[in-house]
Amino acid sequence: MPKLEKYCAFQERCVSDVKMKLSKLGVPQEFWTTLLEKLQESGFLNEERFTELFVRSKVRQKGWGPVKIKLELRRKNIDDDLISKYLSEFRTDDQDEMLDNWLRKKLNSVKNDEPAKQREKLIRFGISKGFESGKVFAAVNKIIKARSDD
Numbered sequence: 001m002p003k004l005e006k007y008c009a010f011q012e013r014c015v016s017d018v019k020m021k022l023s024k025l026g027v028p029q030e031f032w033t034t035l036l037e038k039l040q041e042s043g044f045l046n047e048e049r050f051t052e053l054f055v056r057s058k059v060r061q062k063g064w065g066p067v068k069i070k071l072e073l074r075r076k077n078i079d080d081d082l083i084s085k086y087l088s089e090f091r092t093d094d095q096d097e098m099l100d101n102w103l104r105k106k107l108n109s110v111k112n113d114e115p116a117k118q119r120e121k122l123i124r125f126g127i128s129k130g131f132e133s134g135k136v137f138a139a140v141n142k143i144i145k146a147r148s149d150d
Contacts, residue, residue, distance in 0.1 A: 008044035012053045016076045051078050055086040063098055068130020099131045099139050
């Protein structure tokens with residue numbers, strides 16, 4: 001148990017992370033439920049806290065969009081209601097501004113490409129960052145139009 005407490009205290013973990021750790025440690029599955037309950041009761045494991053911090057850190061530190069965040073949380077078997085709750089705090093204005101900033105930075109690295117190639121690379125980049133395709137298309141069109149007006 002102390003190894004698991006240390007593992008959970010080092011950084012926020014979700015249940016699926018701890019299950020993977022239990023598997024790596026060779027702990028028989030019949031003990032997993034009891035161990036997970038003890039970690040939750042003692043405050044070392046909290047899915048809601050994990051989800052909140054995951055969303056916040058991926059937005060602020062990695063600049064991820066909501067699609068990528070949602071996908072990663074689903075991979076970790078986080079409940080959809082929890083995902084929606086914390087993604088809803090990621091305001092649309094902030095998403096749009098973040099996407100715009102990412103695309104403008106990327107535009108500098110593809111400025112020597114022909115316009116069609118630039119557009120393609122910007123769209124691919126925006127989608128890979130986890131933003132909705134409709135928002136990406138609109139933002140790319142706006143940036144390219146502004147650039148051609150200059």
